[in-house]
Amino acid sequence: MSLPDEQWLKSTFADLRDFAALGQGGQKIVYVATHKTDGKIVLKIIHPRTDVETVRREILAVQQVQSLRVPRILEYGKCSSNLGDCIWLREQLIDGPTVRELLAAGPMEAKSVLRLGLHILEALDKTEAAKIVHRDVKPENIMRDPTGAFWLLDYGIARHLELSSLTATGLPFGKMTLGYAPPEQCRNMKSDIDSRADLFALGVTLHECAVGNNGFFDPPPRDHLELLRRVERWVLPPVALPIADAANFQDLVNSLTQKSRVHRPRTIKAALAWLQEICAKEGVS
């Protein structure tokens, strides 16, 4: 998808100015721009090839979740471009690095790890309450703002448990990011996917933030099939976060990353309550 020219942007989005391209993927182009009343925002222009229902579900998910830890969609609509009719989204801007970018400097400090866990569980708690599974919790989809708060992004492959699935049932692999998704999601066992899938992915993410790398990638796997086998079989090494309640944190991460969802906490709320206890002792909120 080629970048639209600035004239087209200005004429199509008259309320916006100061466009700066932020990034471009296969499915969307992302800009930072200034809105006349909302200030700095993110503008996403979705490629016309993208399935409209998938985009509609993403918008619906963010609207239903209503979490203060998830960037709001301020407005959305359709526009015509030289490539065809596109959907666009105007979102709240989170000004800060992704956790993936933070990890380039090595493991995160203990209190940041705890805060990340706490804030993302708060977002997932709302997600669970809306009967939605995010399905793509990973360092790339978490951002830290200048106040140190963490935000959960990208409900692009979220599963609405009360709506029909958009993923073909017969496919051997489900929508996911290998190395973070739990075995049941990797294997596209749709009836087994609930909020405990997000707990697994968050557990892997917390482990990575604490030690600096994703244990399933160390040493680098030969291919995606080997990585899948590791996710299904490997137990992540113990994590020793330098906090007073280190054993309890290790227990939590161990529980979150259990291969079978029956061994994970039953709900996001249960995991959140667990981490809140640890955070309270460390003065993390």
Add this chain to the structure above:
Amino acid sequence: MDLYLQFGYGMMDHCRVLLSSWGGGTAILSPRDLTDEQLRRLGADIAGIAGGESLLDPQFYLPHSDHKKLCKHGYWPNDYDTTMFWQGPPLAALLRHLGKLNRDVGCKRMILPGLFAAAVDEDWLETQGAVLEESRATEVELPLIATIALSAEAIKNTEQVSLLLERAEEWKADAYYLVCEHPDGQYLVEDPNWLANVLDIAAGLRFDGAEVILGYCTHQMLLAASAKVNAVASGTWMNVRSFPPTKFVTAYEDEIKQRTTWYYCPQALSEYKIPFLDIAHRLGILGLMAPPANLDGGYVAHLLSGVQPSTVGFTEQAAFRHYLHALRAQTRAIDQTTFDTAMASHQNSLDTAERLLQRLRGSNVSGQLRDFNQIVDVNRAALGLFASLRGPILKRMWNSI
């Protein structure tokens, strides 16, 4: 954790005597071994003991059974059609019959019929769900205990265990009667994976808010306290200390005909034939095998009185009562204050047993197939695996399950 009596051949008097001496307790009665009339009579006797309670195991594990004693009971269907039975009227009729029999026997809770699962699959899971659903609709007027009867292969299969636990979350039974076939017909199970999975199932059911009664147990299942199992059930002969499904198809009398008398040394978690007690006596170490006072019901005093054990006429009756009394005391001695204390209680008993077994085996005093020497590590491995799977959450949730 409590011990229930698992009724087997010739246990009527054992039930009366033991429950009376304990000041109450629960016996799971066996239609295979009792006629309708005997069930009612024994049920009345148990109800007459303060704190006494009867449960009735309908033993509907293999409905094609032509076990003549089972088939004589009024609740047993004359004509069992595999496909139609579990869909409506025949099932409702079975439940009504069983409800009446349970009330006649004086049961305050009703164990539901449950098919033996060679494998946990959709058909079996559907049947389980149907039994619960129909029993709720039938209004048997008793609190319900759902039966889960599993083959050794099903228990060893972690995917089937996960599937069972997933679906059990939806059943919302108040209690489960979990009966597990031992692998390879073993009395003491040598497969730690099987053992860990039994604990895993029990813990999963407890997390669903249900009570769990583990049926057909040996003392090896004392470790079930770590999964916060509410009660284990055991009895006299081997076929009520393990769950051999075949005994519900045909008579299973071989063991009874053999009539070997075993002495249970609770601190060694092992049982010994009397000739080996003679060896211990002659080597001056029999005293090490005497039960500690807190586990001693007074049934073995003459056996360990200082004369040659084989000369004192130690009876089968005394052996059984001693076993069950000691086992009950052991179940109650486990400190279930927290997950950690429950684990430590069993670890300590394993350590104690290991030390004593080393001493006894050093003198060639062996429990042979009932010696716990090889089993100590099996239980340790099972507990270790179980702790890694369930430990952190059990620690947190212990007081709320």
